[in-house]
Amino acid sequence: EADIYQTPRYLVIGTGKKITLECSQTMGHDKMYWYQQDPGMELHLIHYSYGVNSTEKGDLSSESTVSRIRTEHFPLTLESARPSHTSQYLCASSEYGTANTIYFGEGSWLTVV
Amino acid sequence: QKEVEQNSGPLSVPEGAIASLNCTYSDRVSQSFFWYRQYSGKSPELIMSIYSNGDKEDGRFTAQLNKASQYVSLLIRDSQPSDSATYLCAFHSGGYQKVTFGTGTKLQVIP
Numbered sequence: 576e577a578d579i580y581q582t583p584r585y586l587v588i589g590t591g592k593k594i595t596l597e598c599s600q601t602m603g604h605d606k607m608y609w610y611q612q613d614p615g616m617e618l619h620l621i622h623y624s625y626g627v628n629s630t631e632k633g634d635l636s637s638e639s640t641v642s643r644i645r646t647e648h649f650p651l652t653l654e655s656a657r658p659s660h661t662s663q664y665l666c667a668s669s670e671y672g673t674a675n676t677i678y679f680g681e682g683s684w685l686t687v688v
Numbered sequence: 689q690k691e692v693e694q695n696s697g698p699l700s701v702p703e704g705a706i707a708s709l710n711c712t713y714s715d716r717v718s719q720s721f722f723w724y725r726q727y728s729g730k731s732p733e734l735i736m737s738i739y740s741n742g743d744k745e746d747g748r749f750t751a752q753l754n755k756a757s758q759y760v761s762l763l764i765r766d767s768q769p770s771d772s773a774t775y776l777c778a779f780h781s782g783g784y785q786k787v788t789f790g791t792g793t794k795l796q797v798i799p
Contacts, residue, residue, distance in 0.1 A: 608786070614729070617791040618776070633786075665731050669787070675720055675780045677787050679731040 578602055581666050581680035588656055588687055596651045596683045598666030607649040608677065609633070609641060610665040618665070624649060625671070656687040691715060692790035694777060700796045707764040709793050711777035714758065720780040721753055721760045726792065727773045735775075736762070767797045 578601040588594055600607065609622040610633075620633030624643040638660070639653050649668075653660055666680040693712045701707045709723075720739050724732035738744045738751040738760065750763040760779075764771055774792040 618732070618789045620786065620789075623786055675787060676722065676734055676737055677778070679733070682731045 579666060579668055579678055579680040581664075581683050583683060584681060585684045586686070588685070590655075590657055590687055592656050592687075594653050594656055594685070596664055596666075596685070598649045598651070598680060599647050600649075600668040600678075600680075601647060602668065602670075602678070603646065604668035604678075605646070605671045606669045606675075607643065608667040608669075609639075609649070609651050610667065610679075611635060611637065612663045612665060612682075614663070622651065656685075658687045661685060661687050691788050692777060692779065694790035694793050696791060697794040698796050699793055700798055701767050703767060703769060703797055703799050705767050707767045707771065707795055707797070709762040709764075709775050709777075709795065710759060711761065711790055712759045713777075713779050713788075715779065715788075716758065718755075718779040721751070722778040722780075722787070723749075723751060723760075723762045724776040724778060724789075725773045726776060732776055764795075767795075769797045769799050771795060772797045 580599050582597045605626045607624045610618045611621050612618050619635035621637040622641040624630045664683045667677045669675050669677045722737045723735045726732040736751045738753045744751045748765045752761045774794045776792045777790045780787045
């Protein structure tokens with residue numbers, strides 16, 4: 576079983592507020608990811624990291640930013656939340672290598688009103 | 689051409705039948721293949737991974753990989769209503785390449 580944790584699980588916040596979604600994993604994985612998924616829709620990769628001080632933009636453009644200062648921690652920040660940011664955000668991690676199974680956290684549901 | 693193609697469904701099968709889910713991919717150097725199950729409102733969870741051509745069985749699940757034809761499939765035997773979910777295929781090319789997910793096939797098992 577994967578040990579990857581996301582907080583908060585559910586967040587309702589007003590437009591213009593700054594939010595940070597936390598993600599931590601205890602498996603020592605080098606790779607970490609953020610996906611965005613609307614209900615019933617496909618996964619979209621918005622950020623990924625191959626290790627400390629490494630961050631890359633994903634396939635879907637996002638106004639969010641990420642940082643990777645420690646191996647186990649990969650927070651996502653929105654400086655000014657808008658209703659269009661309402662979605663589920665899934666954090667994931669994997670080891671480097673061909674096996675590369677991705678393990679997902681339980682997700683953070685963000686609603687911007 | 690999309691990197692990963694899956695029929696979005698829904699695929700409806702009666703309880704006890706075999707459900708067959710298919711996925712094709714375009715990247716010929718792909719090395720690792722995965723099937724994930726995602727229940728509504730939940731995060732994806734890994735069902736099976738497969739790396740070599742042929743079949744891999746795990747309980748009621750069988751993954752089949754054909755690299756020459758660039759497809760991977762998932763068979764679910766004795767389908768149960770609890771198998772009703774969206775099934776995502778994914779592949780990885782190795783090294784620093786990211787994992788690519790398909791759009792998912794929604795499976796409905798009818799009691």
